[in-house]
Amino acid sequence: MNIEAAHLICYSPTRTTFTTLEAIADGMKLPATRSLDLTLPAQAPNDEIVILSDVAIIGVPVYAGRVAPVAAKRLKSIKGNNTPAVIVVVYGNRHYDDALMELKKLAEGSGFVIVAAAAFIGEHSYSSPEKPVAAGRPDGEDKHAARQFGAQVKTKLNAARDLSGLPPLDLPGTLPEGPYMGPSNIAPETDPELCTLCGQCAECCPTGAITVSEAITTDASLCTFCCACLKTCPEDAIRIGFPKVLEKVDLLYTHCQARREPELFL
Numbered sequence: 043m044n045i046e047a048a049h050l051i052c053y054s055p056t057r058t059t060f061t062t063l064e065a066i067a068d069g070m071k072l073p074a075t076r077s078l079d080l081t082l083p084a085q086a087p088n089d090e091i092v093i094l095s096d097v098a099i100i101g102v103p104v105y106a107g108r109v110a111p112v113a114a115k116r117l118k119s120i121k122g123n124n125t126p127a128v129i130v131v132v133y134g135n136r137h138y139d140d141a142l143m144e145l146k147k148l149a150e151g152s153g154f155v156i157v158a159a160a161a162f163i164g165e166h167s168y169s170s171p172e173k174p175v176a177a178g179r180p181d182g183e184d185k186h187a188a189r190q191f192g193a194q195v196k197t198k199l200n201a202a203r204d205l206s207g208l209p210p211l212d213l214p215g216t217l218p219e220g221p222y223m224g225p226s227n228i229a230p231e232t233d234p235e236l237c238t239l240c241g242q243c244a245e246c247c248p249t250g251a252i253t254v255s256e257a258i259t260t261d262a263s264l265c266t267f268c269c270a271c272l273k274t275c276p277e278d279a280i281r282i283g284f285p286k287v288l289e290k291v292d293l294l295y296t297h298c299q300a301r302r303e304p305e306l307f308l
Contacts, residue, residue: 047074053113055270058164069192106224107139122154134166135176229265236279243271
């Protein structure tokens with residue numbers, strides 16, 4: 043197959059997923075790489091976008107073992123035309139559970155043909171200097187693995203005459219049932235004594251939940267607790283204060299320190 047370009051289709055509030063996709067595309071060494079970033083409200087497509095040719099690399103973060111719900115919603119606007127696709131989930135060193143299977147179903151339902159898949163690790167959204175979880179990932183080793191994976195995908199596609207000759211991928215997990223059960227109607231807290239009202243938190247919020255006026259206001263009904271605001275704040279003015287989330291932070295810090303490595307499916 044003659045592949046000329048990689049289309050990076052991604053939802054990535056803390057940029058770990060986007061960084062991983064860039065490394066995969068770098069490893070493919072194609073003439074062109076095009077980014078379709080679905081993260082911010084202004085970037086969410088109003089109309090259907092169809093990827094007619096080449097290869098799509100579709101990446102999402104894992105929230106509570108599922109595809110991030112906002113990502114799932116925005117991906118429905120992106121369609122393939124029997125277009126080959128690589129699907130990638132990025133998780134915070136606990137486990138990706140059934141997210142890869144869920145992303146496979148979403149992508150296939152939108153007209154993509156899955157030719158490869160991977161689960162990579164990124165710094166957990168709840169990670170902090172005091173309680174780090176996969177801090178700094180994807181790191182150099184992760185990016186190297188991603189580039190090698192990209193090279194393998196390119197070799198696989200170059201060797202295939204067409205997609206009909208490729209066997210289906212055998213992925214772990216089952217299709218998740220029921221609604222997403224992650225945090226809802228809660229949001230990180232802003233310390234007004236530290237906040238300078240710079241507005242960077244509002245600029246990076248993927249759902250437009252944050253308003254800047256005389257103080258920072260966060261609409262908890264829109265917040266997905268991705269913690270992009272917390273990681274972006276230059277004054278360290280945003281904190282996790284909700285008790286149940288703090289319990290989760292402690293569990294992650296206690297039980298998820300052993301380094302996990304990327305899992306690749308070709």
